[in-house]
Amino acid sequence: MKAFFTVFLLAFFFQLYPVFGQNLTGVKIYINPGHGGYDSDDRNVVIPPFAAGDPNGFWESVSNLDKGLHLRDLLQAAGAEVIMSRVLNRTVDDRPLSAIAEEANVNNSDFMISIHSNAHTGAVNYPLMLFHGWDNNPILPASLDLANLFWENLISNQIAHWTYTSRSVRGDKSFAPESWNGYGVLRPLTVPGLISEGSFHDYIPETYRLMNIDYKKLEAWHFYKAFVQYFDGTPDTKGKIAGYVKDSFSKVTAYYVAPGSKDQWLPVNGATVTLNPGNKVYNVDNLNNGAFVFHDLNPGTYQLTFEVTKYQQKVVENIEVLPNKVTYFLCALDQDRSDPLKVLSHSPAPAAGELVSAATTISFNFNFEVDRASFESAFSILPVTSGTFDYSDQDRTASFVPxxxxxxxxxxxxxxxxxxxxxxxxxxxxDYSFTFTTRNRNRLELVDASPLNQSTNIFPSSQVKLHFDWKLKNLNLSTLISFIDAQGNPVPRSTIEVNTLPGDVGTYAFRYSALTPGAKYFLNLNRNIEDESGLTLGEDITIEFNVISVPVPDASIVYSFEDAVTDWTVDEAKSLNIITGASTRILRYSTIKLFGTYSYRLLYAFNPGEAYVVVNYANSGIKVSTNDYLGLYIGGDLSHNKLYALFEGASGLFEIPFTTIDFAGWQLRGIRLTGLPDDGLYTFKGFKMKSGETPFSVSGVVLFDNLLWSMESITSLPDNNNIDNRNIIIAPNPVVNDINLYTNLKINDTPYQIIAIDGRVVQTGIAKLDNGRSQIPVSSLLKGVYFLIINNGSEKHQTIFRVN
Amino acid sequence: MKKILVLLFLLAGTCFAQQIKTIAIEPLEIGEGERYFYPQFNHSGNQILLTSENYIGLKVLNLSTKELISISKETGAGYAATFSEDDQTIYFIENYFENRRRLNALKAFDLNHQKTREIEPATRSLLKPMVFDGSLLYKKSNEIKKVDRTGLKSSGKSGVYVAIENRKLVVYNNGVPQTINPLNVESYIWPSIAPDGKRILAYGLGEGAFICDTDGSNVISLGQIEAPVWLGNDFVVGMVTNDDGHVILESKIVAFNIKQKQQFTLTPDSIISLNPSVNTGTNKIAFHTPDGIVMIINYQLDIK
Known part of the structure; x- marks a missing residue:
């Protein structure tokens, strides 16, 4: 009877055994979920909607603990004894490394696992196992055995995308920096142990997956499975179904995903996955992972049903569950496109009265992915415009590009x-329709330049300046604007300045030095120079100029601009509408000069409207009389401001027009003082500069070097700077509609040409002179600088004007 | 008069503090290129046990003659090694694995004859031994056992033995177990008994090192001092570490004056100093660095 009872008990025990566990009785495992406490020793990855530091966001300590606790539960259910270094997530739970190892040692553990996840560049994801020792020489060989089992199980997870699938099982002394001598939690172990870096928590798709408790439980189950294999336990008799729910068409755009991988597809939040038989329901979370797991399923055949708003339901039959295995189903759901196509927004969508750039692209944003062929067939634009189609945002945005x-x-x-x-x-x-009106410009205009095309009076060291009607897009300008010599060799440039003026206008300037007198140089502007509104120059422009030696006429230098500027001041009281202070001042300047060590540098800034700045020269000893000649080397800024020389004498104060600053870089300009009365000597008192009242006149820098005086004509002045040689005068200048031409020449109706600065003849006609006056229409001309040449065969004269 | 003398003595005890300071730190020259860890002094201070990084193998070095004797090459041999009170025997545990399960065997190495004998065969249930009052005490299965000076094994029904059993701190007074929880924590490690047998030193996970009476009363917290050991009955020496979850970044050897509750740092920041062992007879503390260099602190106790 007793024997029968004993046999009965034994039979009963073994009958029960498979129900309760997989025979890990007596095995003692030490689990260390790494880190802890949401502190500086922890690892927080910021993923929307969680801000940095949000305890509800991703923390490695939380993820490690979730995995560790589930592993504990699985091992204990199989009869193992489990010690955990922590079961909570506080800073105090983050034990010193030596204490963790000692706890595993003194409690006679059979194995120690330290659970972690990894981080690197945010672009990789793979499991990595680390045992103590070198790659080919583990200090405790059993560590390598279990590390391999861990890796094999983790890599089998098909929900994740693994960027690297080669076996990553490493000795910590080979893997870690040499100075570490291995990892602190492995070094003091008397028992086999390993660090599991299950995946990379800084690879954002994985970060979101690690927010899913069942995904972490799946990893823990893989650890458990490895332990069962290691300790020759009984394999799990149940299986799992796991997978994800993703959009069949839409892709992830908000963060990096491995290109071409299954992570590229947009996870579907909030899906319901129903398993039958059994009517088990899994609610996919809203954390951008789409993950689902059904645990502890009896082997058999199942059906999965996937449902979620705005998607078509999907039913999948014949999902086979096997013991001790995970059956994966990676579901791609089609969107429920049962609503019509709808335009959600379009561009351009200007406000009332707002004008649109002529470089605009026309775009539509839709509620679904548009069928390209139907879109292109349905699209029209009037006036008819040629162009191409472009698609983005996975075809939810369709554009027409003129x-x-x-x-x-x-x-x-x-x-x-x-x-x-x-x-x-x-x-x-x-139908869907909208309108817009373009601005009054559809190309980038070069409105002024210095040097002008065919200039023959350019100094070897000077400045190039280009003025445009719109701010330039500062991209590749040094390539698009080339500066070469006659042999095609690039010429060095320095002090490049782009868009230095307020408002819409654009500028490009640079300095050069040591050009060869007598040589020819070229400035090539590529048609693809673009402004900030997307318009381009549209055509190539070449400016050719010749360099001359700096002219040094036979005249006395009455002021060298070498002395300190103590006697030169901006007279704010006599100036009008200037921005005072640092914006308008005169100072001695050593960086750019033509002669000696210094020049003087006048910085100025005008408010809109009529404005002028007066610069006084106190204690001037420069005496002149009527009909004397003055010359001045001026570093211009192409502002078209007007410079006057100031004199004081017996008849009072006089402003004598000196020159218009219609150039950039150094020029020698001069005047004959015919405007002074013939009543004695006059003292030079300084300068006055009036605003040209153009968008390029508002601020800038003008340089002065060597003021010359002579009683004879300063013969080396270029012809077109000799103000005495004015046979034709035009007004207004700048002009909008019509030029009034005045001449003292005895000529009749005379042919004229208007030539652009690039040398193109843009208008011709006959100037019909009536008592030396004619009117020439210029309203059809684009904004810019032009030459007017009148030539009747015996008289040829030219002047320069600007169209606003 | 006697009362006055007693009073003066008591006042002296309260007025004067005992301090400890490092006189010198020197590397222990053992062999070129060889790395050793977890040094353990014998009672006389003239010999030192050495092992590898994971406690694999055990050697003993005579500090005077520099003779290095290999005792064991087995896993775990360096973990629980200890000298007998007369320094003639070295007790140690070797780990074996059967069906991936860990077994411990207790062995004794006779220094005079340089022979090893087995005290307990490999078993799952052997706990770390301690030497107390001339005898070796250990627990096997559910029984405290004792090996006396002559090597005779008997039941451990005398003496004090402290062990970690399933994370709990268990004190055996004359064979009678008492589980104590002085810090009210889940887990304890690094237990030891004071030289005078009156107090216990251990480390509570989450709280740090502490001492208490053998019944768990009169607890004095010592702070986050790891691997603590006794220096006499009045000081505890251990290490204070700082890690980043992967590697120890800093570690210094400290000494804690129990009465004055004052801590003294004995090593410079430039050395990562780990796992001290003390010999009060020679005023030396041995420790190792992560690279396996064993170093010796010569210390001095001052009364101020």
């Missing part, structure tokens, strides 16, 4: 016929 800039000052009507449909084949309910 081949050329749109016409300026033109009302465009864009229509999308309701025949446009989405990839689900449903078209729009009605």
């Amino acid at each position: 081949s050329n800039p749109l016409e300026k000052s033109t009302l465009y009507t864009v229509t999308l016929d309701k025949s446009a449909r989405h990839i689900g084949n449903l078209s729009m309910d009605e």
Whole structure:
């Protein structure tokens, strides 16, 4: 009887055994979930919607603990004894490394596992196992055995994308920096142990997966499975179904994903996954992972049903569950495109009265992915414009890109016929149409330049300056604007300045030095120079100029601009509408000069409207009389401001027009003082500079070097700077509609040409002179600088003017 | 008169503090290129046990003759090694694995004859031994056992033995177990008994090192001092570490005056100093660095 009872008990025990565990009785495992406490020793990865430091966001300590606790539960259910270094997540739970190892040692553990996840560049994801020792020489060989089992189980996870699938099982002394001598938690172990870096928590798709408790439990189950294999336990009799729910078409755009991988597809938040038989329901979370896991399933055949708003339901039959295995189903759900195609927004969408750049692209944003062929067929624009189509945001945005800039000052009507449909084949309910008007410009204009084309009076060290009607896009300008010699060799440039003026206008300037007198140089402007509104120059422009030696006429230097500027001051009281202080001042300047050690540098800034700055020269000893000649080397800024020389004598104060600063860099300009009365000597008192009242006149820098005086004509002045040689005068200048031409020449109706600064003849005609006066229309000309040449065969004269 | 003398003595005890300071730190020259860890002095201070980084193997070095004797090459041999009170025997545990399960065997190495004998065969249930009052005490299965000076094994029904059993701190007074929880924590490590047998030193996970009476009363917290050991009955020496979750970044050897509750740093910041062992007879403390260099502190106790 007793024997029978004993046999019965034994039979009963073994009958129960498979129900309760996989025979790990007596095995003692030490689990160390790494880090702890949301502190500086922890690892926080910021993922929306969680801000940095949010305890509800991703923390490695939390992830490690979740895995550790589930592993504990699995091992204990199998009869193992488990010690955990922590079960809570506080700083105090983050034990010193030596204490962790000692706890495993003194409690006679059979194995120690330290659970972690890894981080590197945010672009990789793979499991890595670390045992103590070198790659080919583990200090405790059993560590390597279990490390391999861990890796094999973790790499089998098909929910994750692994960027690297080669075996990553490393000795810590080979892997870690040499100065570490291995990892602190492995070094003091008397028992086999390993550090599991299960995946990379800084690879954002994985970060989101590690926010899912079942995904972490799956990793823990893989640890457990490895332990069962290691300790020859009984394999799990149950299986699992795991996978993810993702969009079949839409892709992730908000963060980096491994290109071309399954992580590229957008996870579907909030899906419901129903398992039958058993009617088990899994609610996918809203944390951008799409992950689901059904644990502890009896082997058999199952059905999965996937449902979520705005997606088509999917039913999958014949999912086979096997013991001790995970059956993966990676679900791609099609969006429920049962609504018609709808335009959510368009561009351009200007406010009332707002004008649009002629470089604009026309775009539509849709609620679904648009069928390209139907979109292109349904699209129209009036006036008719040629262009191409472009798609983005996974075809939820469709654009029409005009081949050329749109016409300026033109009302465009864009229509999308309701025949446009989405990839689900449903078209729009009605036509969609909008309008916009372009600005009064459709190309970038070069409105002024120095040097001008064919200039023959350019100094060897000077400045190039280009003025445009819009701010330049500062991209590759040094390539798009080339500066070469006659042999095609690039010429060095320095002090490059871009867009230095306020408002819409654009500028490009640079300095050069040591050009060869007598040589020819070229400035090439590429047609693709672009402004900030997207318009381009549209055509190549070449400016050719010749360099001369710096002219040094036979005249006395009455002021060298070498002395300290103590006698030179900006007279704010006599100036008008200037911005005072550092914006308008005169100072001695050693960086750029033509002669000696210094020049003087006048910085100025005008407010809009009529404005002028007066610079006084106190204690001037420079005496002049009527009909004397003055010359001055001026470093201009192409501002078209007007410079006057100031004199004081018996008849009072006089402002004598000196020159218009219609150039950049150094020039020698001069005047004959015919405007002074013939009543004695006059003292030179300084300068006055009036604003040209153009967008390029508002601020800048003008340099002065060597003031010359002579009683004879300063013969080396270039002809077109000799103000005495004015046979034709035009006004207004600048001009908008018509030029009034005045001449003292005895000529009749005379042919004229108007030539652009690039040398193109843009207008010709006959100047009909009436008592030395004629009117020439220029309203058809674009904004810019032009030459007017009148030439009747015996008289040829030219002057320069600007169209605003 | 006697009362006055007693009073003066008591006042002296309260007025004067005992301090400890480092006189010198020197590397222990053992062999070129060889790395050793977890040094353990014998009672006389003329010999020192050495092992490898993971406590694999055990050697003993005569500090005078520099003779290095290999005792064991087995896993775990360096973990629980200890000298007998007369320094003639070295007790140690060797780990074996059967079906991946860990077994411990207790052995004794006779220094005079340089022979090893087995005290307990490999078993799952052997706990770390201690030497107390001339005898070796250890626990096997559910029994405290004793090996006396002559090597005779008997039941350990005398003496004080402290062990970690499933993370708990268990004190055996004359064979009678008492589980104590002085810090009210889940887990204890590094237990030891004071030289005078009256107090216990241990480390509570999450709280740090402490001492208490053998019944768990009169607890004095010592702070986050790891691997603590006794220096006499009045000082505890250990290490204070700083890690980043992967590697120890800093570690210094400190001494804690129990009465004055004052801590003294004995090593410079430039050395990562680990796992001290004390010999009060020679005023030396041995420790090792992460690179396996064993160093000796010569210390001095001052009364101020």
